[in-house]
Amino acid sequence: xxxxxxxxxxxxxxxxxxxxxxxxxxxxxxxxxxxxxxxxxxxxxxxxxxxxxxxxxxxxxxxxxxxxxxxxxxxxxxxxxxxxxxxxxxxxxxxxxxxxxxxxxxxxxxxxxxxxxxxxxxxxxxxxxxxxxxxxxxxxxxxxxxxxxxxxxxxxxxxxxxxxxxxxxxxxxxxxxxxxxxxxxxxxxxxxxxxxxxxxxxxxxxxxxxxxxxxxxxxxxxxxxxxxxxxxxxxxxxxxxxxxxxxxxxxxxxxxxxxxxxxxxxxxxxxxxxxxxxxxxxxxxxxxxxxxxxxxxxxxxxxxxxxxxxxxxxxxxxxxxxxxxxxxxxxxxxxxxxxxxxxxxxxxxxxxxxxxxxxxxxxxxxxxxxxxxxxxxxxxxxxxxxxxxxxxxxxxxxxxxxxxxxxxxxxxxxxxxxxxxxxxxxxxxxxxxxxxxxxxxxxxxxxxxxxxxxxxxxxxxxxxxxxxxxxxxxxxxxxxxxxxxxxxxxxxxxxxxxxxxxxxxxxxxxxxxxxxxxxxxxxxxxxxxxxxxxxxxxxxxxxxxxxxxxxxxxxxxxxxxxxxxxxxxxxxxxxxxxxxxxxxxxxxxxxxxxxxxxxxxxxxxxxxxxxxxxxxxxxxxxxxxxxxxxxxxxxxxxxxxxxxxxxxxxxxxxxxxxxxxxxxxxxxxxxxxxxxxxxxxxxxxxxx
Ligand code: SF4
Numbered sequence: 056x057x058x059x060x061x062x063x064x065x066x067x068x069x070x071x072x073x074x075x076x077x078x079x080x081x082x083x084x085x086x087x088x089x090x091x092x093x094x095x096x097x098x099x100x101x102x103x104x105x106x107x108x109x110x111x112x113x114x115x116x117x118x119x120x121x122x123x124x125x126x127x128x129x130x131x132x133x134x135x136x137x138x139x140x141x142x143x144x145x146x147x148x149x150x151x152x153x154x155x156x157x158x159x160x161x162x163x164x165x166x167x168x169x170x171x172x173x174x175x176x177x178x179x180x181x182x183x184x185x186x187x188x189x190x191x192x193x194x195x196x197x198x199x200x201x202x203x204x205x206x207x208x209x210x211x212x213x214x215x216x217x218x219x220x221x222x223x224x225x226x227x228x229x230x231x232x233x234x235x236x237x238x239x240x241x242x243x244x245x246x247x248x249x250x251x252x253x254x255x256x257x258x259x260x261x262x263x264x265x266x267x268x269x270x271x272x273x274x275x276x277x278x279x280x281x282x283x284x285x286x287x288x289x290x291x292x293x294x295x296x297x298x299x300x301x302x303x304x305x306x307x308x309x310x311x312x313x314x315x316x317x318x319x320x321x322x323x324x325x326x327x328x329x330x331x332x333x334x335x336x337x338x339x340x341x342x343x344x345x346x347x348x349x350x351x352x353x354x355x356x357x358x359x360x361x362x363x364x365x366x367x368x369x370x371x372x373x374x375x376x377x378x379x380x381x382x383x384x385x386x387x388x389x390x391x392x393x394x395x396x397x398x399x400x401x402x403x404x405x406x407x408x409x410x411x412x413x414x415x416x417x418x419x420x421x422x423x424x425x426x427x428x429x430x431x432x433x434x435x436x437x438x439x440x441x442x443x444x445x446x447x448x449x450x451x452x453x454x455x456x457x458x459x460x461x462x463x464x465x466x467x468x469x470x471x472x473x474x475x476x477x478x479x480x481x482x483x484x485x486x487x488x489x490x491x492x493x494x495x496x497x498x499x500x501x502x503x504x505x506x507x508x509x510x511x512x513x514x515x516x517x518x519x520x521x522x523x524x525x526x527x528x529x530x531x532x533x534x535x536x537x538x539x540x541x542x543x544x545x546x547x548x549x550x551x552x553x554x555x556x557x558x559x560x561x562x563x564x565x566x567x568x569x570x571x572x573x574x575x576x577x578x579x580x581x582x583x584x585x586x587x588x589x590x591x592x593x594x595x596x597x598x599x600x601x602x603x604x605x606x607x608x609x610x611x612x613x614x615x616x617x618x619x620x621x622x623x624x625x626x627x628x629x630x631x632x633x634x635x636x637x638x639x640x641x642x643x644x645x646x647x648x649x650x651x652x653x654x655x656x657x658x659x660x661x662x663x664x665x666x667x668x669x670x671x672x673x674x675x676x677x678x679x680x681x682x683x684x685x686x687x688x689x690x691x692x693x694x695x696x697x698x699x700x701x702x703x704x705x706x707x708x709x710x711x712x713x714x715x716x717x718x719x720x721x722x723x724x725x726x727x728x729x730x731x732x733x734x735x736x737x738x739x740x741x742x743x
Pocket of ligand 1 (some may be wrong): 062063064065066067068069086089090091092093094095225226227228229
């Protein structure tokens with residue numbers, strides 16, 4: 056039997072048909088039958104011989120993991136939680152979720168933390184992915200939805216500024232939108248330290264120095280103002296704060312921006328002219344500018360450009376961010392963030408607390424307040440008032456968190472680490488209890504794609520014997536903790552019904568969305584406040600959900616990276632993804648076809664840089680940062696800046712580039728600085 060569902064990986068959430076373990080693209084508005092190599096091979100995950108099919112536990116730290124029954128595993132988890140909380144208080148236990156979890160799971164995990172555990176500590180790996188863009192959009196527009204317009208607007212945009220995204224490799228089916236945009240006569244300007252597949256295909260490429268985004272953005276704004284390309288009427292009528300942003304950008308004249316960023320002055324002027332003379336300009340950011348200790352400010356600086364051009368809230372133009380993880384959007388809306396309740400409500404908002412208390416059937420005062428964001432949460436392990444027990448669901452922290460060796464040490468220091476996963480990931484291998492969970496095609500739920508379109512993930516087959524769904528696991532642990540009355544559900548649909556209720560009247564209002572409507576309409580865009588509301592493909596047409604209905608400019612100067620180059624570490628290290636792997640690789644490293652294409656991380660270096668260090672293509676290089684060192688195979692390529700080394704982050708252990716990255720975080724979003732730190736390089740032969 057063929058089941059219509061969606062790819063397990065990125066935020067494009069391509070429509071797929073699943074027949075047995077065969078996966079094929081299906082006609083769906085976002086992908087129109089197209090799939091990338093990852094989606095096309097996703098069936099290989101389902102009956103993989105490495106699947107976990109029984110709970111595992113170790114008797115004491117240092118002992119090996121061995122199989123145990125579900126009853127025993129759940130008893131151990133519940134007993135350890137109760138013991139930890141009795142000795143150290145409810146906040147000594149934390150939950151850590153993921154941006155790949157369905158909306159129902161994200162909702163349930165947040166509720167489980169606050170209602171079953173009564174802890175304020177719940178956060179997720181979207182903190183490493185989407186938090187800067189989310190914070191910037193909330194500050195500038197009063198609401199964060201990755202794309203506030205449908206993908207189908209892209210082909211009509213006359214000029215697109217795409218910053219820090221290599222979509223040609225990370226989500227290839229989206230390229231059809233950009234191809235149509237170019238066929239319609241539109242221009243694409245890519246900002247990236249690498250001449251990626253996307254940049255090679257663009258009209259112009261601004262190859263900036265890593266960590267210099269705010270200077271590029273201020274420089275472009277400076278030229279747009281100087282050359283009279285801004286929309287004064289829009290700025291006056293629909294925005295505030297322009298004068299301050301203007302004063303800041305005045306200091307970023309093109310020659311100075313060239314010195315800071317390495318982008319030639321003439322190219323900056325060309326790019327600004329293309330954008331400024333376009334009828335329908337569009338600005339799209341992604342992890343490049345966002346995954347920095349200045350990530351929120353970088354994003355705000357690019358949003359300033361969109362506001363100055365007067366394009367936000369107009370069809371076929373505007374500002375958006377390209378979400379990364381499969382449910383990067385819905386995962387940040389429904390309560391698995393440290394500061395958030397379902398529907399994008401704030402946990403410190405008394406009205407939101409009252410509403411959730413009514414839905415959950417408990418006093419508002421019993422809902423814990425804001426908790427620690429991800430990096431801080433991990434850092435606190437081992438501290439007197441820190442986390443002692445951690446439940447991880449849908450995340451492989453040991454690979455995806457910055458300063459990976461320190462993270463591993465912290466995870467080992469926990470009294471209890473529980474990991475729910477379908478493979479023995481690097482994080483699961485450190486756990487005291489591992490609970491085998493179901494995969495994408497073995498369970499029901501909803502996801503929210505990068506456009507804000509809520510879609511259905513359908514169950515195509517039962518999970519293998521011995522495996523339970525994440526929802527079932529959370530309900531079972533709640534039962535073992537004596538909190539079953541708050542978790543009476545048996546199905547994802549029942550949880551979605553509660554989520555609808557919980558988000559009624561909230562910024563991310565799902566109350567009008569039903570499983571039936573999703574089926575009938577190929578997804579529904581939030582906000583959707585009633586069942587007869589059509590959903591909201593485009594936001595901000597009539598105003599912004601901010602005081603006075605106006606969007607806000609922000610004055611954001613360029614600041615250097617937290618860990619800048621010096622004589623000892625004279626290069627920049629930047630990280631990212633490759634076509635054939637996905638995030639921490641827990642899934643894709645189990646797919647033979649993908650492993651053949653990308654079996655290991657490569658250190659991309661410019662030929663001139665390689666020569667300088669005596670390195671050749673295929674040779675080995677030792678990269679060392681202030682956190683530690685790791686050895687990689689060299690890929691010599693002229694597509695990268697001479698001062699920069701790129702390594703993809705999909706691998707663990709000795710192959711993990713995140714052992715080298717910097718855990719410095721953006722002060723607003725808590726986003727770590729994955730995209731830039733100082734590094735030294737040495738040929739391994741020279742070291743021996
Ligand atoms: Fe899956 Fe993303 Fe590839 Fe589409 S682009 S098939 S959603 S990984």
